[in-house]
Amino acid sequence: MSKKMSKKITRRNMIKSSVAAVGAVAGSGLITGFPAIHAAGTPTLRYLGTAVNMGNEPEKKLFEDTGIKVKYISKTTDDVVKTILTQPNSFDIVDSEYFSMPKLVPSGSLLGMDTKKIKEWGNVVTAFTEGKVAGKTIGDQGTAPKKVLYLKGAKSKEFSKDPTQYVTLIPTVYNADTLGIRPDLIKRPISTWAELLNPEFKGKASILNIPSIGIMDAAMVVEAMGEYKYPDKGNMTKKEIDLTMKIFTEAKKAGQFRAFWSDFNESVNLMASGEVVIQSMWSPAITAVRSQGIPCVYQPLKEGYRAWAAGFALPSTAKGRQADIAYEYINWFLSGWMGAYLNRQGYYSAVLTTAEKNMKSYEWDYWMKGKPASQDILSPTGKKLASKGEIRDGGSYEDRMGSVACWNATMDENKYMVRKWNEMIAS
């Protein structure tokens, strides 16, 4: 019997049956285990950034709209910079902050972004391109985006003062930061940054322990107290750093601070538990405290806001299909759905015209116009953020972004500043 069988299995038969078998396997969907076959069809992006723009809903929506799959690599602001410099091949697209540009651009590890490939480039808000909001020039102390936006060429390591075709980052998201307070525990109006060091809040204040951002909040406080007026808070001299740190060191020794925080969640816990009643804080942290049913206000202050801004860049090694996919992703990002998603969390989208089309008019009125909510305001995940009749802290886009006093910064004396900051923590 075996003899008969072996005769029957000719080469031709063999091939036929193998093909049939492979076809059957492929047809029944068993082949998904082979990434090589699969990946050729599905474009995939490795996306390095802080968690701000990352989420399940955007990931799903992106795949629906464009067929692009995104793999998030989430790190802290400082670690994103470190990764760009030390592992430039570990990502396809990066979401970084403008204040990191003075460090990153001279290193040549990022590619100049071609604005001609960005459909909505003409609609990017003027806060980025001209440093203006509603025609009014806003504060530009620190590393304001307009100072580090344009490059002299695609592979240039120098910034250009005048607009060019190539930019460092394609802007995506930005916001104006201020102090967060617990109105139920403070029980009186707060209107100035100086309150952070008010002895009334001894042992109940906090500031963030990220030197490059903390120093800016500290400078806002020092200036508000009338101790010193900085020519440029975002680029202090050694003497100015000494002065700022001295005031904060004395406050720290006197027990002004309950704790310092360096992680978003820590700031939420400090505030929600009532350990701290006034502190530097980020907008989504306020949202997180509020969604626990605890009153928390992102208090507008008369000296203005400290702003930050982020955008997309490609590693200098990017080319070909991978680069095209990255540009396609950026164009999707600015096309509206994502802008609405960001606006609904209290951030601002870099292209507002498309975001508006993706928001209900009552949402737009609440988040952007500073009007009282005509119905309950929900977060993108469906949690209630504000009840009918409430107004957004700080009011409209023009009111908030128009009152920006300074931007997150990298100073010339950065090395010295970090050392002095460490000394304050150690004191």
Place this chain on the structure above:
Amino acid sequence: MNNRKSFFLAAPFYLVFLCFFLIPLILTVIVSFWDYNEYSIIPDFIFENYAYIFNNCFDYSKDVCVTFKTYLSTFYFCFLSWLFTLLAGFTIAYFLAFHVKSLGLQITLFLICTIPFWTSNVIRMVSWIPLLGRNGLFNSFLLSTGIIDDPQEWFLYSHFSVVLAFIHLYTLFMIVPIFNSMLRIDKSIIEAAYDAGANGFQILINIIIPLCKPGIVIGSIFVITVVMGDFITIGIMGGQQLASIGKIIQVEMSYLQLPAAAANAVILLIITIFIIWIMTKFIDIRKEL
């Protein structure tokens, strides 16, 4: 011949030790003499990184410098954590080894000691916050019983909370080696001591403690090296207001000031090795193992 054979047997370990310990260590020492700017480290041979660490340290007209202050605070945490983990660890090990008679119960109780290690150390630390906070369980209990009139703030974000967390985290590191030493003590020695009229205290001082020395030293090395390099516990439990060398190194690394961080790491290493060297003067661990 025999020598060569044992060399080959030990070779894989030598290799691992070389690749993952010695070479990185040598690189760290080399980089500590390099220069740096915002985005890169520059090969050089400068002492600036070390000079900065000891800047103003030998100027006695001024306050204690940051580096000395930071080390003093680290030593302080080290001493207190060592003392309390030793007392707690020794007591628990003593109870397990000499008072629990059945082996099954011994193993069960020992495993119970390891339960906290089933979660990460950060979670173990964070779980103290609702207990110790201003509106935490401790304060509400003390307030409701009338023992205190105002919430106590020193429970959390203080030296107290840091030491408490260290004890919670690292007592097991003391229990294990001490328990191990105690199990090796020949019971007949203790019986002989009883027969000769020694009381429990004399047995503890003259027999058990001397024979547990290797376990105590090994446990102490674990605790001291971990506490010397720690920055997470001091950060979370101290509200990031207390200095630690580890935190300084971490901040420097996150700003890519790698040579400065390397210099700090080298000094920390030298000091830690020195402490361990002193401890091994008290007992020859190799001989005792």
